[in-house]
Amino acid sequence: WQLLNEQGEEKLSRQFSFKDFASALAFTNQIGAFAESIGHHPDLLTRWGSVTVTWYTHKIGGVQQGDFLCAIETELLFSRQNTG
Amino acid sequence: WQLLNEQGEEKLSRQFSFKDFASALAFTNQIGAFAESIGHHPDLLTRWGSVTVTWYTHKIGGVQQGDFLCAIETELLFSRQNTG
Numbered sequence: 816w817q818l819l820n821e822q823g824e825e826k827l828s829r830q831f832s833f834k835d836f837a838s839a840l841a842f843t844n845q846i847g848a849f850a851e852s853i854g855h856h857p858d859l860l861t862r863w864g865s866v867t868v869t870w871y872t873h874k875i876g877g878v879q880q881g882d883f884l885c886a887i888e889t890e891l892l893f894s895r896q897n898t899g
Numbered sequence: 900w901q902l903l904n905e906q907g908e909e910k911l912s913r914q915f916s917f918k919d920f921a922s923a924l925a926f927t928n929q930i931g932a933f934a935e936s937i938g939h940h941p942d943l944l945t946r947w948g949s950v951t952v953t954w955y956t957h958k959i960g961g962v963q964q965g966d967f968l969c970a971i972e973t974e975l976l977f978s979r980q981n982t983g
Contacts, residue, residue: 836934836940844924858944858946
């Protein structure tokens, strides 16, 4: 995970690698379902072979504790997908 | 649609607006299914309320005729989603 500064907003971002487009899109949907369940939504950049997940809180223009918890949950979902 | 130059690569990009995250993610999946069907994959940036679709051909580091056709098909899929 990296802390980025995008146009004055701090964001917490990590790129995850996948073997193809379908696996990447499946992960995007998994994170999307999690996001809907908590009512907080990351940016999800899906490409062939990767998904970049970026958490931040628009309202404060930066990263707060909840975003770090979302990053941890994202890690858990990724590790489960790749072991299950 | 805009022609961007990203790190020396020309890309064809457009942002589509949606009423919420779920609608945006549904469009991402629709474009993803189209991409899989033709074996050519755009970058798909899904956020709350928008999807940015970016077509380019990695092999040539730019945009070729097929990418313009994909942009047209993306428009068709978008207009159908919003009228059907």
